[in-house]
Amino acid sequence: MKNRVDVRTLLSVYEKIKSQGKTIEFGSQLEDIKCTESPDGYSVSLSDDKVTLDINFHNTYHFHTMNEDPESVINQTTTEFHNNNEAQIQEFVHKLEEIDKNY
Template identity: 45%
Template sequence: MKNQLDILFVLKVMDKIRKSGIKSEKGYVLEGIEAGTGYDEYTVYLATPQVTLHIFFHNKYQFEYQKEEHFKGFMKSLELINRNY
């Protein structure tokens, strides 16, 4: 399945996680979503135990997940953060 992703939306959510979340070992956590950057800060990620989203340079991205239901729950969590913070 090819996932269509609004990169700007994800980056806004990441900013909200960084501003409102709790600092963790790798980044910040809010509502069960961890957000962080790669060592070069050109790569960012959002992750739960079931889903990881990497955003690379030039707005390329890659999802890692096993079940469609996990992906859908992840996207709902991003929408919840965007709406509530």
């Protein structure tokens, strides 16, 4: 991702979803964002239908998009693939910022 994300904000959003969202099978959900945590508590995930964000111990994070492999996307150049994924990530981060602001 081109822009760095503040891990404290991500964890704040996670806590808001966990405390104010509804309980789902493997975690909680607020609006269309779901949160889960590993059994050992060392990592948490935030996700929607297009993007998953894993936040790990020592404040590292990694975004995953629906189509991680550019070779699996037909009729799309590698540049278009990366731009599309970046747009999905930016939209996802915007949703997280809105939750942080509104709750």
